[in-house]
């Protein structure tokens with residue numbers, strides 16, 4: 630059963646498995662180790678959301694929460710020119726497309742909360758068609774306070790992000806870094822009892838470090854989970870959680886056109 634509204638990724642098999650692309654109104658999580666390509670994928674999605682509708686885009690603005698200052702507009706334009714030359718080589722278009730992406734760089738959870746409130750207003754007033762949070766884990770792990778109050782704050786943020794997705798009916802994409810792509814059983818199973826069910830459901834995808842940082846509510850809040858991993862020198866994007874599709878994996882490369890299958 631397909632959900633209403635999608636942002637096509639243009640990764641053919643993945644779009645088919647996702648019933649058209651990244652769904653509107655729910656959270657989609659990109660999980661993977663450092664350097665696997667999560668940010669590259671977010672850049673591509675930003676371009677796709679900002680492109681004109683007659684070129685298959687959503688003709689909208691994008692709010693990009695760039696926690697680790699990894700957004701590079703030069704790279705964005707490079708991906709645009711190589712993937713969609715008919716749009717990006719027109720005079721002034723590359724700048725116009727890049728200008729549709731609003732970058733926010735909160736340095737703490739509380740600053741992030743403030744950004745979320747600003748977003749709520751602009752989601753209504755502007756034509757925002759995609760929200761990206763790169764990375765959720767970095768934001769949470771950057772906090773000095775690690776106790777129960779952080780877990781409580783995090784619970785609140787997760788509910789708020791979910792409600793933003795629901796009420797604005799746009800795709801919300803969050804990235805999370807895991808330490809290793811293949812789980813180390815002994816390390817994972819030594820983790821606290823309440824986290825065990827999640828880890829058991831998804832042994833290769835959730836490391837204890839991430840579960841500890843984001844809390845157990847996190848894994849349940851996301852509707853779609855895409856896991857990026859490398860195996861024998863080949864990168865894969867795996868649909869690890871979906872209400873409509875079985876787990877499927879697609880090999881991908883990162884080229885001058887960004888992520889391609």
Ligand code: GTP
Nearest residue numbers: 662663664665666667668669670704806883884885
């Ligand atoms: P972390 O932020 O470290 O967790 O990693 P990430 O998963 O966000 O990785 P990112 O998206 O930054 O991807 C890094 C990979 O993308 C690199 O290993 C390169 O293979 C590739 N990459 C990054 N920039 C370029 C570029 O300008 N050209 C090409 N061809 N590849 C690039």
